Structures are given as C-alpha cells and as structure tokens.
Amino acid sequence: GNSVTQMEGPVTLSEEAFLTINCTYTATGYPSLFWYVQYPGEGLQLLLKATKADDKGSNKGFEATYRKETTSFHLEKGSVQVSDSAVYFCALSRTGGSYIPTFGRGTSLIVHP
C-alpha cells in the first residue's frame, strides 16, 4: 500500500540556518505530493504541493522537488526564522481517484533566536 516516511524530530536549528526535512514515499501509480505545516494550537495548513515528477512546489521560502527516481520529496528552506517553528507533515494523495491523503508522522522543527 501507500506510505510516507519522514525523518524523526525534533529538528533544532538556529535562526538563519538551512533546513532540510527528508520525506520518502511508497506508492502505486503517480501520486501527488504535499507538505503541510501545523503551528502550535492550530490545524494543518497546506504549505506546498507537486503533482508530477520533477515538479517543484514552493511557498513562503520553502521548496520541495518531486523526485520519482528516488521516491522523495524533501522540504528545504535557505534561512529559517523563529516563526517557522512548527510540525511539518509530508503527504501523498492515493491514486484511483479518491484523493484521500496518506500522511507521514510529522517532523517537529524548533528554531532558536
């Protein structure tokens, strides 16, 4: 079946550091890939997405590239801020038309001033 594996957290960085959160997936067919962010006390928000191989999703300085050859969708940001502290979820949409997402377990990011 479909699955998403994310690196375990927490990831702790200083402000302005470079961020990478790894995400790999297993899926049949050609899923769409997503990153969601959950700020403390809030629901998940869609951060970025990519719908086919080699697509790059980007938003708020975050980027991720759909790599079919390595089945990966790693999240990157060149310079993190304290306000980026949150939990980040990688997800894929199931194939077959239902669009029901499968989520990774989430990676907590803590950014210190």
Place this chain on the structure above:
Amino acid sequence: EAQVTQNPRYLITVTGKKLTVTCSQNMNHEYMSWYRQDPGLGLRQIYYSMNVEVTDKGDVPEGYKVSRKEKRNFPLILESPSPNQTSLYFCASSQGQGGYTFGSGTRLTVV
C-alpha cells in the same frame, strides 16, 4: 472566507455519553474526512466521504460513526465514548488533487 469549521474546540465528557462533533465547509468540496492526532502516532484517518451519502472507513473507524446528508456537513458521532478516544480531532475537505483544507481541531477528553 473559505474554511472548514469544527465545533466545539474543546470538549470534556464522561464515558458512555453520546456526543457529536460538527464539521462544515463552505467551499462546495466533494471530499471530506476525519482524522485523529495522537502523540507519536501522527494523523490517522477515521472516516472519509467522497460525496453526499457516500462514506467509507479509514484506518481507525472503531467506535465512531459519520453521516453525509448534505455536501457541506460531515459530523463525527461517538455513540459511547471511551477514554481511549481522548484525542485531537481534525475535519478536512478537498475538491481533488489540490490538497486538503483543515479545520482548527477539536480537543476531546473522555473521563
């Protein structure tokens, strides 16, 4: 504003007392889903719906019921809540491959 609205935000109840968590979306989305979030377990899908009167079980459906009589509403029903259903619950909706819009969550405590 496009949104998914859940109520209540917080709820403390006793074992066995039936409760309903409401969910409503104003985006005319076809797909709706309920998740529970627990520490160390991430998000687990409870039930989902692909359209009015079409619902199906997710990964952890035991102890829950849902209904989809109207496109905008997708309530979650706990007929006889138990302490192991203490969790943070999220409703979400989608129109397809564009991703899901989530509600703000309902924190349920069953004592």
